[in-house]
Ligand SMILES: Nc1ncnc2c1ncn2[C@@H]1O[C@H](COP(=O)(O)OP(=O)(O)OP(=O)(O)O)[C@@H](O)[C@H]1O
């Protein structure tokens with residue numbers, strides 16, 4: 001049998017602001033240039049451009065215009081599209097599903113299920129499919145956890161005589177980004193990202209992340225809503241999706257782009273120069289409908305990450321969303337403390353001041369003007385947040401159900417001595 005070559009183009013669909021169904025918006029082609037470098041091309045459809053309610057895919061790159069956009073960056077996949085595609089966890093699920101042979105970036109986009117972040121979707125037919133009406137209910141969490149465990153361990157999936165392996169995978173299959181095992185589930189309140197603990201975790205991540213989101217809110221940071229669900233003795237973190245809103249006919253979707261896309265940066269080490277809160281706040285001030293509020297919010301978030309040693313604060317862990325036309329900073333998510341050994345110097349993933357990535361109060365203050373904060377106000381924020389984190393993290397963690405043992409395991413993460421040097 002001759003296998004078909006992988007597709008080299010697809011349609012891009014979008015749920016317009018307020019709508020629950022998809023419309024066709026653009027064509028995306030992924031080929032290679034003369035040197036074999038992946039080349040992406042995107043053209044908005046004429047009928048899409050003619051709509052009064054058309055919106056661009058992102059606030060920086062793909063503006064609404066009758067032209068051919070081209071990129072050779074990021075494997076030829078424009079940032080806004082890549083943000084809607086799977087990351088390492090979603091790719092792993094897809095590979096279990098369709099086989100491990102190397103997949104093109106376009107195949108990953110096409111194979112990912114329709115629960116992806118943001119308002120975009122992809123497909124081969126010129127007309128979009130009907131939106132998915134049914135989601136896994138939280139009742140299924142125990143089963144989803146078992147499937148996730150099997151995928152993590154690269155083991156056979158738990159067998160159920162009534163369903164095929166493919167159907168099992170579709171259950172957990174999520175194109176939400178990130179590396180941790182996760183699935184999307186629904187309850188009466190709406191859609192949640194279920195983040196599962198892994199058997200090899202050094203502490204109960206679900207409880208600890210829930211505690212960090214709670215501590216963030218108590219520290220003045222706008223963080224995603226979360227709760228814990230315990231199934232079969234295992235804790236699962238549920239984070240409310242801020243890019244979906246329940247409506248009578250289904251779910252309204254917000255557009256979403258990561259800071260990685262906004263910074264036009266990549267995951268590669270060479271691109272790390274652009275991994276920067278200081279650059280991000282400049283971009284944010286240009287595209288946000290609330291530049292002053294969002295700049296201050298980003299400053300608080302950066303301080304919070306430094307105070308809990310969240311050194312995994314890479315640019316995919318920050319995003320902008322647009323529920324209607326305007327873009328604003330999305331709530332904070334994926335907040336994890338890292339109890340590092342060094343007491344003097346810890347580095348965030350993004351540059352945060354004159355002294356680079358150094359998670360240090362003075363360094364954070366060194367560029368506060370770019371966050372539109374007068375010196376005194378910025379110092380007050382740092383001071384108040386430091387006291388809050390240092391004074392309350394333990395109580396907040398215990399109240400969130402983090403065990404005393406786990407609290408001891410993560411203790412070194414909070415307000416480490418180097419922050420005050
Ligand atoms: N509450 C939310 N609403 C909508 N989208 C979200 C939400 N939380 C996270 N996301 C999206 O899902 C992705 C994965 O989530 P998250 O970062 O929490 O997972 P992770 O596996 O811990 O990531 P990492 O690999 O960075 O450790 C994010 O990059 C973001 O695009």
Ligand SMILES: [Mg+2]
Pocket residue numbers: 177178179316317334
């Ligand atoms: Mg993440």
